Amino acid sequence: MDTAVSFSQVTHTYQANTPFAQNALDDITLQIEKGSFTAIIGHTGSGKSTLVQHINALLKPTSGQIDVLGKMISPETTNKNLKAFRRRVGMVFQFPEKQLFEETVLKDIKFGPKNYGVSDQDAEAAAHEAMELVGLDKSFSNHSPFDLSGGQMRRVAIAGVLAMNPEILILDEPTAGLDPKGHREIMDLAKFLNQKKQITIILITHQMDDVIDYASNVIVMDQGKVVKVGPPEQIFNDPEWVYHMQLDLPSSAEFAQQLKLAGVDLGELPLTVEQLANKIAHLVGKGDTK
Template structure:
């Protein structure tokens, strides 16, 4: 089955046919390759979350069509025809632990598979596998999820999505509110799912360091439109354009920009700390070579 995700002239209007109508998406056309790690960035209100909620048809377009796994989603597609699609597309919302509700960890993780028709035994098997996948110790299975730490609760919520074995995982600001250690754990988990399970990862984020550290593909949204689509190096190649979009550079790029303003002749804007270190070493070695 074709695993490409494509948008064809998709418009989504909130409060359509009222004086308050507003286009959150405006004639969006794009393709997301299978097994890619794609980051979607843009300032608040640019249309990022609206865009990804069309991929599993939590929202349906006002005009245009989306194709996911060879299935077309149009404004007239009925929910009855979307159930199998949603099984393939897992979505983790911001602060997903707020959606926990069962009396035990294992029951909460089992809920998704059971909702799609799995037997208790099969749902439990999927839940146990998902717990291992997100690094939750088996001893936690019968505990109340509300007795866990914030980071553990988020892992339970993510495990509940993974228990349905999706091929596409959408993460909408998945590290919001986490400390640096928890942040890295969640992002490394996403990277592992991409690398070892060939899962298509779609990340909505304001964290530009995560974009350059994890994503291979970046979509920039502005006013409901895709204004740029490329690799991280292509997206961040022009700092002036990045600032014009009300975005930040990755921290290494921000630091390099300050160095350039101070007169340090860096040849290009580095995307990662390693790139920045290489640029500085190259500059120093070049200086030493000239002195000789």
């Protein structure tokens, strides 16, 4: 599989060369494969958001370099030739609906493509395609985005990014503040974009169940460093280490841990509801045979 993003010895220092200098990223070397669904986890302040803001050059490294889809980003990189590149890397910030500003849904979604020089006709076609992708009917086109529900507003904001046809989509806590239905819809959308549209998804989240249910690869950060990389099953197979990183276990694994403390050991840690149910059913079945 080809590499979409490659960090090579990247350090980022806020307020460099001052008495208040602080490393937010510390000697990061890391690869993210094209077409992967990668979750980035870590306690608050571990460097997750700083890391992803380097991927579309919102931030530049203090030292080291990053290769994103063949574009090299280094301390010497200027903003001069980044416009076309940034179209390939879409970023959805936390509470993206706060960035909506146009008077209609269609105008808001069209804004991005038009800003990159796309004709009004092509921008409208891209907007309608993006609306379909996020599950918004065309009848919403002339509605004010501010008259929509929270989940619908978030879909409009995501559609505005998708209308630019990015190859990488960065989602920073995309479900924050949503009810369970809205949460599931946004995560299922991310899965669809990854599997059906082959968009590389990079997800920052504190929701460990989403990591288990959607991600194929996990990056764990702590104090500006990458401390572990691997599939979810490998990341969560050591509960004590997970707790030490100030992280939660997925809910099924946490439930199994509580059972273990109560004297009921299910063996290998179940990470999904289905695995937990199967282990409990097996345990109950064994009990019935005695």
